[in-house]
Amino acid sequence: MLDQAHRLRRLVREAQADDPAACDSRPRLVVVAGGKGGVGTTTIAVNLALALAHAAKRAVLADASPTGSDVAVLCGVLEHHGAADVLTGRRRAAEILQAGPGAIQILAGVCGQSGLWDGPASAHDRFIEQLVGLGAQADFVVVDGGNSPTRIARRLWEAASVLLLVATTELASVLNAYAVVKAIAADVCLPPLWSVVNMAPSREVAEAVHARLALACRRFLGLSCRFAGHIHQTALIRDTIRHGGPFVLAAPRCRASGQIRQLALDLIGEETNRNTEKRLKMRAEPADFMRHYEQPTVC
Numbered sequence: 140m141l142d143q144a145h146r147l148r149r150l151v152r153e154a155q156a157d158d159p160a161a162c163d164s165r166p167r168l169v170v171v172a173g174g175k176g177g178v179g180t181t182t183i184a185v186n187l188a189l190a191l192a193h194a195a196k197r198a199v200l201a202d203a204s205p206t207g208s209d210v211a212v213l214c215g216v217l218e219h220h221g222a223a224d225v226l227t228g229r230r231r232a233a234e235i236l237q238a239g240p241g242a243i244q245i246l247a248g249v250c251g252q253s254g255l256w257d258g259p260a261s262a263h264d265r266f267i268e269q270l271v272g273l274g275a276q277a278d279f280v281v282v283d284g285g286n287s288p289t290r291i292a293r294r295l296w297e298a299a300s301v302l303l304l305v306a307t308t309e310l311a312s313v314l315n316a317y318a319v320v321k322a323i324a325a326d327v328c329l330p331p332l333w334s335v336v337n338m339a340p341s342r343e344v345a346e347a348v349h350a351r352l353a354l355a356c357r358r359f360l361g362l363s364c365r366f367a368g369h370i371h372q373t374a375l376i377r378d379t380i381r382h383g384g385p386f387v388l389a390a391p392r393c394r395a396s397g398q399i400r401q402l403a404l405d406l407i408g409e410e411t412n413r414n415t416e417k418r419l420k421m422r423a424e425p426a427d428f429m430r431h432y433e434q435p436t437v438c
Contacts, residue, residue, distance in 0.1 A: 166199070166277040167410050168270060170299040170330075172284035172292065173306065174315030179337040180305045181209045183370065183399070184283040186387045187303075189241040190396075190403035191279050193387070199236060199277040201270055202248030203295060204285040205256040211247040213385065214239045221247030225269050226255045226262045232269035233276060241388055244276060248283075256291050263294045271298065279406070286315075288322040297327040301406065303367060307338045308348050317355045324360050332356070333367035335402065345369030368402055371395045 171184040181204065188200040202210035202222060211218045220235035226249070236244040249255050255262070270280050284295050296302055306316040316334075323329070334352055336345035346366065353364040371394040387396045 164274040165271055166197075166273050166280045167300045167406070168280050168282065168298060169301050169303060169406060170282045170284040170295050171303045171305060172296070172319070173286040173304065173312075174317070174319040175312060176206065176286050178286065178305045178307050178312055178316075179370070180204070180286060181213060181283050182386075183303070183305055183335060183337060184281050185210060185213050186385050186396075186399045187403055187406075188243045188279070188281040189385050189387045190400045191281070191406070192242045193400065194403050194407060196278040196403075196407060197276065198243045199246065199270075199273055199280045200239065200243050201232075201246040201280055201282045203256075203266070203291060204248060204283045205287070205289055205291065206285060208248035208250040210245060210283055211250075214243075214245055215384075216245050216247060218247040218250050221249060222266065223249045223252050223255050225266050226258060228262075228265060232266075233273060236273075236276060240385060246270075256289060260290070260294075263291050266291070267294055267298045286319070288319050292319075293323050293327050296323050296329060299330040301409070302330050302332050304332060304334045304352075304364070305337055306334065306348060306352060308336065308340070308344055313348055313352055317352055320356060320362070321360060324362060329362065332362060332364045334364050335367045336369040338372035339369040340372070342369055367405065368398055370398050 169187070171180050171187065173180045181202075185200060188198040191198040200210060200214070202208055204210075208218060208221065210216075211221070216237050216239055219237070220230060224230040224235055225232050225246070232246055236246055239245040270282065273280055282295060282299075284292055304316055304320065306312045320329075320332070334349045336348045339345035339348070345368070349364070349366040353366070356362040356364045373393065373395065386393065387399055390396055
């Protein structure tokens with residue numbers, strides 16, 4: 140069951156989402172997560188942020204993975220400051236963003252202090268509030284959300300605009316992806332759920348993997364899951380990752396880079412459609428819109 144604080148936070152987000160002025164000032168929060176290590180959540184988060192920047196969107200890449208600080212390593216950024224400073228209240232996220240490759244900005248992870256992610260809920264709330272408050276710096280904030288149902292993962296999933304769930308073609312990966320959704324869905328109201336099948340040999344194989352995951356989510360959890368595409372695996376991509384560089388920069392014409400760019404365009408298109416629908420609704424139903432604020436729901 141959701142506690143009252145969670146319900147109140149959700150109501151605040153819904154009210155802000157219905158206000159186009161507030162919506163325009165808030166970045167889209169895209170959380171990339173998986174059910175087990177090694178499925179490529181960090182790789183997809185890094186390359187997706189670069190693809191969004193390539194599409195002329197201001198992108199911030201944040202590392203919220205409790206298991207390390209791989210974002211900074213993959214982007215070649217020195218960790219002068221990072222998520223630890225935000226969690227402890229020493230600094231604001233906007234103050235410690237670092238310039239990364241491809242015109243993105245980076246909020247580095249917690250290096251050598253993973254226990255900070257197990258801190259109080261107030262620290263997690265501070266971290267998320269700082270991310271959604273980056274409207275002056277970002278149109279999109281892409282978060283590497285890790286691969287387990289930790290407390291910070293639950294809060295990130297609840298706050299996300301879109302959750303990109305990463306799995307591979309391995310059965311264990313699919314089962315673990317479903318397990319983490321099940322664990323977190325029991326406690327929080329989930330955002331739109333998109334699946335990305337990484338290291339897939341073909342779209343047909345990826346669609347079969349997605350179908351299995353989507354069926355389980357729909358049948359047992361009552362959740363819909365949208366297929367967001369797949370990322371093709373080649374020796375070139377493996378070599379690029381091994382040498383510590385984003386493949387959309389090292390190999391911009393390869394198939395995987397094109398697939399990441401398409402995913403970025405899909406996210407941009409989804410946001411454009413969402414904002415357009417809200418503006419049309421306001422024009423068509425101004426009285427209903429005002430009543431939403433005059434008679435708020437009481438928990």
